[in-house]
Amino acid sequence: MAAPLRFRLALVFSVFALLSLLARSSxxxxxxxxxxRRIDLTSHIIKVFLTLKxxxxxxxxxxxxxxxxxxxxxDHLAVVKAAATVGKRKKKTYQPLDVNPSEQPDSPxxxxxxxxxxxxxxxxxxxxxxxxxxxxxxxxxxxxxxxSQSESQLVYYRDSAIILSPYAIKQQTTYIKTPGTKVxxxxxxxxxxxxxxxxxxxxxxxxPPYSYSPIVIHFENNNPFAVVxxxxxxxxxxxxGSIQITEHxxxxxxxxxxxxxxxxxxxxxxxSISGVSSFKxxxxxxxxxxxxxxxxxxxxxxxxxxxxxxxxxxxxxxxxRYPLFGGWKATFxxxxxxPLEDFLFESSDGRRYLNFTFGCPLVETVVDKLTVKVVxxxxxxxxxxxxxxxxxxHLETSYSYLDVVGRTVVVLEKKNVVPEHSIPFQVYxxxxxxxxxxxxxxxxxxxxxxxxxxxxxxxxxxxxxK
Amino acid sequence: LGAFYVVHCVWAAAExxxxxxxxxxxxxxxxxxxxxxxxxxxxxxxxxxxxxxxVASWWDYGYQTTAMANRTVIVDNNTWNNTHIATVGTAxxxxxxxxxxxxxxxxxxxxxxxxxGLVGYPSDDINKFLWMVRIGxxxxxxxxxxxxxxxxxxxxxxxxxPTMLNCLMYKLSYFRFVETDGKGFDxxxxxxxxxxxxxxxxxxxxxxxxxxMVRIYKLKPPKNRIRVxx
Numbered sequence: 001m002a003a004p005l006r007f008r009l010a011l012v013f014s015v016f017a018l019l020s021l022l023a024r025s026s027x028x029x030x031x032x033x034x035x036x037r038r039i040d041l042t043s044h045i046i047k048v049f050l051t052l053k054x055x056x057x058x059x060x061x062x063x064x065x066x067x068x069x070x071x072x073x074x075d076h077l078a079v080v081k082a083a084a085t086v087g088k089r090k091k092k093t094y095q096p097l098d099v100n101p102s103e104q105p106d107s108p109x110x111x112x113x114x115x116x117x118x119x120x121x122x123x124x125x126x127x128x129x130x131x132x133x134x135x136x137x138x139x140x141x142x143x144x145x146x147x148s149q150s151e152s153q154l155v156y157y158r159d160s161a162i163i164l165s166p167y168a169i170k171q172q173t174t175y176i177k178t179p180g181t182k183v184x185x186x187x188x189x190x191x192x193x194x195x196x197x198x199x200x201x202x203x204x205x206x207x208p209p210y211s212y213s214p215i216v217i218h219f220e221n222n223n224p225f226a227v228v229x230x231x232x233x234x235x236x237x238x239x240x241g242s243i244q245i246t247e248h249x250x251x252x253x254x255x256x257x258x259x260x261x262x263x264x265x266x267x268x269x270x271x272s273i274s275g276v277s278s279f280k281x282x283x284x285x286x287x288x289x290x291x292x293x294x295x296x297x298x299x300x301x302x303x304x305x306x307x308x309x310x311x312x313x314x315x316x317x318x319x320x321r322y323p324l325f326g327g328w329k330a331t332f333x334x335x336x337x338x339p340l341e342d343f344l345f346e347s348s349d350g351r352r353y354l355n356f357t358f359g360c361p362l363v364e365t366v367v368d369k370l371t372v373k374v375v376x377x378x379x380x381x382x383x384x385x386x387x388x389x390x391x392x393x394h395l396e397t398s399y400s401y402l403d404v405v406g407r408t409v410v411v412l413e414k415k416n417v418v419p420e421h422s423i424p425f426q427v428y429x430x431x432x433x434x435x436x437x438x439x440x441x442x443x444x445x446x447x448x449x450x451x452x453x454x455x456x457x458x459x460x461x462x463x464x465x466k
Numbered sequence: 467l468g469a470f471y472v473v474h475c476v477w478a479a480a481e482x483x484x485x486x487x488x489x490x491x492x493x494x495x496x497x498x499x500x501x502x503x504x505x506x507x508x509x510x511x512x513x514x515x516x517x518x519x520x521v522a523s524w525w526d527y528g529y530q531t532t533a534m535a536n537r538t539v540i541v542d543n544n545t546w547n548n549t550h551i552a553t554v555g556t557a558x559x560x561x562x563x564x565x566x567x568x569x570x571x572x573x574x575x576x577x578x579x580x581x582x583g584l585v586g587y588p589s590d591d592i593n594k595f596l597w598m599v600r601i602g603x604x605x606x607x608x609x610x611x612x613x614x615x616x617x618x619x620x621x622x623x624x625x626x627x628p629t630m631l632n633c634l635m636y637k638l639s640y641f642r643f644v645e646t647d648g649k650g651f652d653x654x655x656x657x658x659x660x661x662x663x664x665x666x667x668x669x670x671x672x673x674x675x676x677x678x679m680v681r682i683y684k685l686k687p688p689k690n691r692i693r694v695x696x
Contacts (some may be wrong), residue, residue: 264674265645299509300532303500311564321506322673329513 014069029058030065033127035163035172041217042179043364044225045078045418046139050132050163051052054122061121066102067114068164070212074112078135078366078418079389082116085129094131097118104166108210111164135418137366139219142256143266147326149263153219153256153277154184161201161213162445168209173202178219186213224279225255226324226365231417235356236375236400239436243343243354246335247361251320253278254366265321280323284361285422286314287343290336297321297332316361334361351428358387358412359422367417374410374427378403379435379446383410387425390414402439490587501585503679507578508534510673511682515576522569523578523592523684524558524598525551530691531578540572546603555602558595558635559609565634566668577669577683581639584646584678586653593654595635596620623657631661634669638683641666646678652695 012182034053039046050109056062069077083094102115140155147153163172168392174201186192186199193200199217229250236244255277266274286293288311295305295318304319320330360367375398376383385393392413397406410427488510490501511521512535520538521531528542541551557568569577582590589599596611603609613629614620621627622636629634644662651658669683 261671261673262673263642264678265642265677269645296511298512299505302590303502320510321502322675328510328515331513 029056029060030062030122030167031055031057032167032169033171035165035169037163037172037174039159039174039176041140041157041177041219041221043223044137044140044221044227045364045366046136046157048134048136050134052130052132053127054130054167055124055127056124059124061123062118063121064102064115064117065122065130066104066166067099067116068107068111068166068210069114070117070160070164071110071112072158073136073139076136076139076416078137078416079420080114080132080134082130082132083118085131094416097130111166111210113166113298135420137416137418138254138330141224142326144220145256146259147256147277148260149258149266149274149325152182152220152224153222153326154218155255156217157217159215159217161187161192161215162207162211164203164210164212166209169207169211170205172204172207173200175200176217178217178308179223180219181220182220184218184220186217189213189215222277224282224324224364225253225277225326226279226282226362227252227254228362228365228367229329230361230369230371231360231367232371232373234373234375235354237340237377238338238343239352239377239431241340242337243340243356244335244337246333248331248333249362250329250331251282251324251365253324253326255326262325273333275323275325278325281317281319282365283363284316284318284334285363286316286336286361287338287357288313289342290314290338293334293336295332295334296312297330302332347428350430352431353426353428355424355426357422358414358418358425359417359419361422363419365419368415370414370417372412374412375400376408376410376427376429377431377435378405378407379438380408380429380431383408383427383429385410385412385425387412388423389421402442403440404438472591488695491563495641501587501677501679503675503677504530505534506675507673507680507682511535511576512577514673518612519575520573521576521578522554522557522572524554524580524594526594527578527580532624537576540574548601552602552605555598556606558598559614559633560593561632562634562637562666562668566685570688575685576672577634577638578684579635579638579681579683580680581655581681583639583652583659587679588654590639590654590679591635592639592652593682594620598635622652622655622659624660626660636661637664637666638669638681641671641681 031054032052033055038049040048047452049434054065067080080099082097082099084097086093086095097119099114100117102113104113107113116130116132121124124283143154145158161174163169163174178197178199179339183194186194189200189201203217229252232248234246256319288309290309293307293316295302295316296383302321306317308315316334318334320332324330343356344352344354358372360370383395394411396409396411398409399406414421488504492501508531511531515537518538520540521535522540523531525543525545527540528539528545531537532542533537541554545551553568553572557565560568572576580590581592582588584591597616599609599611605612614627616625616627620630622630640650640659640661643659649658650662668686670686671681672684673682674680
């Protein structure tokens with residue numbers, strides 16, 4: 001008995017030692033040999049592509065890699081994705097990895113972390129190349145804050161020339177792409193080169209962990225700053241053959257505010273210098289085979305829209321009643337119907353599920369608060385939603401035509417939604433097909449009883465005298 | 467024959483009996499043009515002005531402004547107070563400074579005028595101007611109709627009277643209108659306008675709709691320092 005006991009003790013001790021080693025192998029044992037960051041500032045949705053070649057210089061394998069962000073940037077992060085590169089050159093493939101926000105003790109200056117979970121742990125001396133992609137919204141600050149109709153829009157972008165990381169970086173370069181060649185000013189952190197539409201910061205060698213060198217770039221960006229402050233999408237499923245979608249938008253131009261006069265004659269006669277940062281068209285991508293599309297607001301139908309359909313997609317180009325200048329708002333409703341067979345399926349365990357696209361159909365827009373309401377038919381039970389990214393969920397009941405108990409509504413809410421969130425999500429529910437007869441049965445029985453009552457009234461003799 | 471009757475009725479109802487006067491249409495060789503300027507202006511007011519801002523216009527547009535733009539108006543279609551209507555009429559017929567004083571005393575922020583000269587819409591405020599003069603003159607004696615008439619007619623071309631060319635309605639309708647075609651040809655009155663190049667001193671243009679049918683101006687705030695003539 002003593003031998004197995006001692007064996008078990010030794011096992012426990014070695015596991016404990018290994019665990020403690022793993023816990024300490026977070027920051028100091030990993031090193032980034034090469035980092036390349038490309039920041040795309042062409043639109044108001046900032047896309048950053050980070051290529052990191054991570055080496056394990058420690059003694060124990062590492063199963064996760066930490067990404068660090070300054071606290072000001074973390075509030076505006078909409079998406080963080082990572083993938084591991086496998087293979088070289090022509091045979092490169094990318095394996096997507098899980099990225100989750102992570103809390104680390106003693107983070108300097110309130111740095112926030114995301115941890116990338118590797119598919120197989122990185123052994124001692126091994127290296128892996130990670131491709132990280134993240135999106136920042138509301139991070140271009142217009143300056144001047146107010147502009148007139150004939151001025152161009154200039155914005156500030158604040159970041160660091162040196163990539164913030166809990167690991168030491170041996171060599172790194174950052175490339176920043178601006179929409180035009182006009183850059184009013186930029187912070188020089190040598191070596192810095194500005195050529196055409198690209199700013200190159202680097203290469204910088206041997207940077208210790210948590211190095212940070214703040215830079216500010218002041219440049220011209222006239223691409224439309226279309227922000228939807230609030231979007232409510234109602235997806236109503238009807239088993240009689242179609243899904244009706246109604247979307248309520250509150251759109252605003254989130255760039256430099258418009259001050260002073262608006263001269264229509266200048267806007268129409270000199271479009272190249274007048275209202276360059278304003279926009280008057282927005283494109284909405286709708287599913288194919290869409291029907292009964294309408295575009296209206298509180299005071300009626302808006303006739304300025306074009307619908308182009310083909311077999312794979314539909315595009316609705318909407319033109320709000322007036323062009324949007326900085327700070328101007330517009331609210332409207334877009335509604336359409338799609339055939340049921342495109343989106344409702346039956347899963348292997350007998351439950352039905354709706355496979356629909358999350359997100360906002362408008363291209364290149366940020367939605368500050370998105371609410372998706374999936375209205376399930378009456379008689380649906382046990383609804384549940386499967387969404388590929390974190391959302392707030394709750395259930396509601398709504399009442400519609402011929403409803404007795406009410407329809408269950410699955411409500412999904414998310415803040416800071418960008419076009420990368422337009423990916424499918426599923427809502428599962430149980431539905432007994434006999435419930436489809438409930439409505440026609442109700443209607444038929446009401447008429448039946450009414451006619452029976454008429455027949456009875458005409459044939460029953462209610463007179464007192466014989 | 468019955469089927470043709472149905473088709474004919476639907477066509478007649480769509481083409482001849484469905485003319486909402488707020489959305490105008492015209493057929494041209496390249497299709498149907500829709501003039502939705504009124505709703506464009508009301509939607510702009512609804513979303514891009516403060517909730518308590520007051521809009522002054524001729525009383526014909528009062529109800530539409532209240533309902534669609536959701537803003538307070540000075541006179542609307544059911545105003546019974548003739549003096550109040552005459553106040554607005556006088557303001558429209560006065561020179562800029564006097565008009566500003568009247569509107570400022572009513573706490574007005576925006577002035578709305580309807581102008582059909584660019585597209586040929588005949589029911590605009592210049593054609594209704596004679597009523598502004600007559601109603602205003604009926605209450606305020608300094609507005610005299612003969613001041614605006616040349617040979618018994620209201621003119622806005624080079625033969626117009628100086629009072630007419632200086633009144634607020636003329637200025638707000640034709641501000642920078644000459645820049646559209648270089649000559650300032652008014653399609654409703656069928657003549658070039660009299661005063662083509664002028665600046666506004668007490669008002670600023672904040673919105674004009676796509677076909678220039680509705681023009682919205684804002685009252686400029688008073689100057690901080692007033693020069694006293696010695």
